[in-house]
Structure formats: C-alpha cells, structure tokens
Amino acid sequence: MPIKPITPLQIPTIFVKELSRHARKRLLRHFLALDSGDRLLRFGSVLPDQLVARYVENLDFSRDTVFGVYDRKLRLLGVGHLAFAPREALPSMRAATTKERVAEFGVSVSAIARGMGVGTRLFARAGIHCRNADIDTLYMHCLSSNKVMMHIAKKAGMTIHRDYGEADAYLKLLPASAATLMQEAMQEQAATLDYTLKANVRAALKWLSNLPGIKRDKGGV
Secondary structure (H helix, E strand, O other): OOOOOOOHHHOOOOOOEEOOHHHHHHHHHHHHOOOHHHHHHHHOOOOOHHHHHHHHHOOOOOOOEEEEEEOOOOOEEEEEEEEEEEHHHOHHHOOOOOOOEEEEEEEEEOHHHOOOOHHHHHHHHHHHHHHHOOOOEEEEEEEOOOHHHHHHHHHOOOEEEEEOOEEEEEEEOOOOOHHHHHHHHHHHHHHHHHHHHHHHHHHHHHHHHOOOOOOOOOOOO
16 A cells, blocks of 8 residues: 655644664665655766665765654655865866865655755755754755756755756855854754653554564564
C-alpha cells in the first residue's frame, strides 16, 4: 500500500539535527529512495545506486556538515549537505568574498515530505551554522529546472546567475553574534531531544510487539 502524502494539518514541528557518521545507513536509504528525477535535481545527473552508495561512503563528517530531519520512524525526510571548500576552488566565488573558505549547500527531500518546509528549514540551519563558522558566503549550484532550489534561493534573497541550463546562487551572510550562537545551540539541543524521544518510543513499541499475544503491525514500528 503506497504511503499517503502528509497533509498541511498533519505537518509536525520540524527539527533539524546535525548528523554524524553513525547515520550513514539512514542516509543511504534516503538517497536510494529518491527516484531518477529527484537524483537528477540533487546530484546534477541520474546517479546509479552504486555511485549513490559511494557518495554516502565518502562523506567526510570531520570536514563537512550534514543535517537531517527525521520522522517518527527515524527515517530521514530531508538531508542538507554543507560542504566547505577553499575560495580558490570555486572561481565564480573569488570576487564574492575575502574569506578563505566558502560553503556549498545541497538538499534533498523525500517525496512524502514535500510542501512541509523541510528544505527551507535545512537551508536556514545551514545559514546559521555558516555564520557561526566564520563563513560569509553560502553557495548553491543546481539545474535551472530545480524549482525547489530556485524557490529556496529566491526566498533567501540569494544572487542567482543562470548559464547553460544550470544556476549558481550565493548568499552573503552576516557575522556571527551571541544570538546566532545561542540559536544554533538551542536548535541542536531540541533536535537531539526530539530524536531521543522518537528512538525511545520506537524501542518501546518494538519491545511490546515482541510480547506474547501482541499483534504486530505489518507496517513496522
């Protein structure tokens, strides 16, 4: 039975959690669940499963930052990848900043979570993280046909340059402040608490389903 999309009345509070290497399996499930169209929009080409798996294996959590939004079954509904690179690695960004590093943002959202604002929340969290990491330029590269990314870019006030069916967009960020440092810390604390509660509920339901005489949910816990 197909999963029904979430309606506006069912939209929960969105918690964005920073992920670690321990989330690789869930990251792989998320990306493999993307259809060919979504893979094209996320990676710029329709990556086969083998290359998707290699992408996940090569994620460097000590260098980059990856954010995720979990549902109640601890499935990743959305993933934001914030990759840091020397300014020289992106020629189009050399004139945009005097900082040594820039950050590139990529995002993907599961089909069942479209229209919930997951991508926007991931982008907002990435922006705060960049400010607190002394990055003043957030960059996105995507296909011009990627309406979701274009919407996020325009909504954020990013400068967009289109060329040959692709688009480069960058956003100038303000310096960090006591408020942004506190905001990111509180968001991460709330997301960690939310994840812990979901994990505990999931573990309890799994334990109950294994008790004698308890009918198991065919859809899993």
